[in-house]
Amino acid sequence: MPSAENTKRKKIKATSHFKRIMAEHFLEADSAVKDDSQKVAWCTSVGPAELLTAFGFKLYFPENHAAMLGSTRKSNDYIPIANAAGYSPDICSYLTSDVGAYLKNQTPLTKAYEIESIPKPDVLAYNTNQCRDVQEWLSYFSREFNVPILGVNAPKAVDVLEEHHIRDVEEQLKSMVKPLERISGNKFEPEALNEAVRLSKEGTTLWREVLETAAHVPSPLTFFDGTIHMGPIVVMRGLQKAVDYYKELKTEMEDRIKNGIAAVEGERFRLYWDGMPIWGKLRPLSEQFASLKTCIVASTYCNSWIFDSFDPNEPFYSMAKAYTEIFINRSERIKEQYIADMVKKFKIDGIIFHDSKTCPNNSNARYGMPARLRENMGIPTLIISGDLNDLRCYSEEQAKTNIEAFIEQLEESKGE
Numbered sequence: 001m002p003s004a005e006n007t008k009r010k011k012i013k014a015t016s017h018f019k020r021i022m023a024e025h026f027l028e029a030d031s032a033v034k035d036d037s038q039k040v041a042w043c044t045s046v047g048p049a050e051l052l053t054a055f056g057f058k059l060y061f062p063e064n065h066a067a068m069l070g071s072t073r074k075s076n077d078y079i080p081i082a083n084a085a086g087y088s089p090d091i092c093s094y095l096t097s098d099v100g101a102y103l104k105n106q107t108p109l110t111k112a113y114e115i116e117s118i119p120k121p122d123v124l125a126y127n128t129n130q131c132r133d134v135q136e137w138l139s140y141f142s143r144e145f146n147v148p149i150l151g152v153n154a155p156k157a158v159d160v161l162e163e164h165h166i167r168d169v170e171e172q173l174k175s176m177v178k179p180l181e182r183i184s185g186n187k188f189e190p191e192a193l194n195e196a197v198r199l200s201k202e203g204t205t206l207w208r209e210v211l212e213t214a215a216h217v218p219s220p221l222t223f224f225d226g227t228i229h230m231g232p233i234v235v236m237r238g239l240q241k242a243v244d245y246y247k248e249l250k251t252e253m254e255d256r257i258k259n260g261i262a263a264v265e266g267e268r269f270r271l272y273w274d275g276m277p278i279w280g281k282l283r284p285l286s287e288q289f290a291s292l293k294t295c296i297v298a299s300t301y302c303n304s305w306i307f308d309s310f311d312p313n314e315p316f317y318s319m320a321k322a323y324t325e326i327f328i329n330r331s332e333r334i335k336e337q338y339i340a341d342m343v344k345k346f347k348i349d350g351i352i353f354h355d356s357k358t359c360p361n362n363s364n365a366r367y368g369m370p371a372r373l374r375e376n377m378g379i380p381t382l383i384i385s386g387d388l389n390d391l392r393c394y395s396e397e398q399a400k401t402n403i404e405a406f407i408e409q410l411e412e413s414k415g416e
Contacts (some may be wrong), residue, residue, distance in 0.1 A: 009224055009286050010263055012356045014081045021241050022231055023260055026109055029119040032058040039122040039184050042141065044134040045234050046304065046326055047127040048152065048173055050319060053238040054193035055184040060119050061235050062137060066094035068108045069101055070279025070389035078104060079390055092133040093240050093358040093389035100157060121147050123183045125176070129154040131361040135317070138321040148183060150176045154324055159331040161324065169320035194312040196238035197319065201310035206246035207233045208306045213253040213344050214297040218262035220253045222295050223273045224286040225263065226302035233305040264295040270409050273299040274339060275354035276362050276388040281396065288400060292407045300327055300339070300364070328361055336369055343379055349410050350380040352403075357393040380413065382406040 004187025032038035041057035043049050045064065052059055078403060083089050085103060087096050091157060098225060102118065109115040124138040125148065135151060142149035152172045155165045166382060177188050205228070213220050229249060236242035256263075271289075273296045276352045278285065291295060304326060311318035342348070351373065353365035360366065370381035386394035 006396055009222060009290060010261070012225060012229070012249070012252060014220070014229070014245070014252050016249055017347065018229060018231065021245060023113055024168075024237050024241075026113050026115060029058045029060045030109075030113075030115045033119045040119045042121040042124040042138060044126040044130065044138065046130055046177065046323060046328075047134075048125055048319065050196040050238045050315070050324070051173060051176060051180070052123075052125060053179050053191060053196040054189065055186050055190075057123070057184060058119075059235065060121065061416065062098055062118075062141070063094055064231070064235055065096045065107070065109075066116060066389065067277075067279055068112075069097040070094075071282065072108045072109065072111075073280040074101070074106075074390070075280065075389040076391055078106075089176065089358075089390075091358060092131065092137070093387055095133050095137040095140075097359075100138065102141075102144070104142065120145055122164070123147060123180070124149045127154060127323055128152065129323050129326055131359075150179055150180065152323075154329060156329065157331050158324065158329055159334060161321070165324055166317065166320045170316050171325050173316050173320055190315075193315045194377055197310050197315040198309065198312035199240060199243055200237040201312065203233055203237060203239075203242040203246060204305060204307045204310065206243065206250055208303075208308070210250045210253055211298070211306075213250070213257060213366045214295075215255050217270070217347060218244040218264070218267035219270065219295045219297040220256035220261060220263055222263045222286065222289075222297070223241055223277075223299045224282055224296070227277045227282060230302050230305060237305075262295075264290050264293060266293045266299075267295045268293040269295070269349045269407060271296045272342060272346065272348045272351045273301070274341065274351060274356065274364050276301060276356045276359050277387055278356075278384075278386045278391075278394060281386075281394065282390050284396065285399075288403060292404070294407055296352070298342050298348065301362070303342075304328065312359060332364075332367055332369065336372060339364075339369075340377060341372065342391055343373075343377060348379065349414075350406065352406075353381060353383045355383055355385050356388050359388050362388075378410055380406070 032040050036289050041052040042060050075097040079096045081100035081103050082096035125140050126134045126138045130136050151165045162311050232242040232245045307322035309318050309322040355363045365383045384399050
């Protein structure tokens with residue numbers, strides 16, 4: 001194995017555009033709290049953002065805030081505070097990080113944007129297509145702020161997506177209209193929802209096309225780039241800003257391919273990452289893989305915001321379908337086939353499964369999937385134990401050693 005090099009991820013030029021619109025997103029929500037004519041809605045990340053946007057709400061996503069807590073490595077200051085308030089250390093560390101930060105009256109938005117506190121919501125909206133935790137999370141803040149909470153309770157572990165699944169969620173989405181009219185003070189305008197879904201469709205299509213540039217050898221971007229640049233498709237779905245941003249990012253990735261620019265210089269191995277990022281360790285992981293001339297070219301996580309089923313001509317039905325068919329909400333059989341297809345599409349040499357301690361719904365190493373993929377596809381797999389935010393669950397030295405051994409295994413299989 002070649003000696004490790006202190007190799008860093010190549011900078012993406014569009015990052016300045018990214019930083020500007022993300023700042024605008026948070027500052028607009030902060031301003032809305034101070035403006036009686038503007039309402040703020042909190043929304044789960046894979047939730048009914050388009051419907052809220054159609055009513056004119058400024059949106060805030062607590063999962064995005066929790067990821068900021070993780071990436072700034074502040075979560076472990078806050079998780080024990082939420083634990084002391086009665087929230088188990090075994091539940092989602094996004095939730096416990098966020099609740100703990102609230103109880104301590106601190107936020108990374110202060111350092112990043114000089115925003116004093118998270119924006120007070122006028123309504124909270126969730127979709128349990130991810131997990132029950134998001135409902136409990138927003139319910140906590142509904143009680144704290146004494147504001148209404150609305151939500152969708154999605155069918156779980158869907159194998160074959162059937163019409164009754166979609167119609168059930170569609171009716172739940174439609175039932176949110178009347179309460180949102182009362183809370184927003186605005187009458188529901190079908191044209192506004194059509195436009196929000198149209199822009200979401202365009203934005204998510206562009207995001208997919210950005211991610212698919214990584215199918216090129218060598219790849220122009222990495223999973224670690226994706227965890228950053230997915231921001232607009234999470235918090236700005238239904239807005240022109242996201243569309244404009246991903247047009248620029250796609251062009252940059254296509255230029256990299258045209259000019260032979262690799263995200264990882266001398267790319268030798270191509271990996272797939274399944275599960276949540278380890279937010280507080282993205283930089284050292286990125287640098288380790290780059291030093292091993294290994295590029296993580298695709299992931300389950302970054303693809304979570306690709307919604308090909310959006311259709312502005314059938315907004316409620318297509319939102320119901322798109323939000324119910326997501327990977328995290330599917331059966332083991334569907335998930336396994338999805339990953340197998342990604343392995344072929346992106347020319348993957350091996351798969352890393354992150355078994356995130358407090359995020360069982362986004363951990364796919366617990367029911368034999370890695371072993372089945374090894375047996376059925378002959379694809380090497382590695383399981384890393386850790387967590388999305390709680391770094392007490394992660395051994396950096398052990399992970400580093402296991403990754404090095406995994407790359408040695410790939411070298412041996414390729415005869416290098």
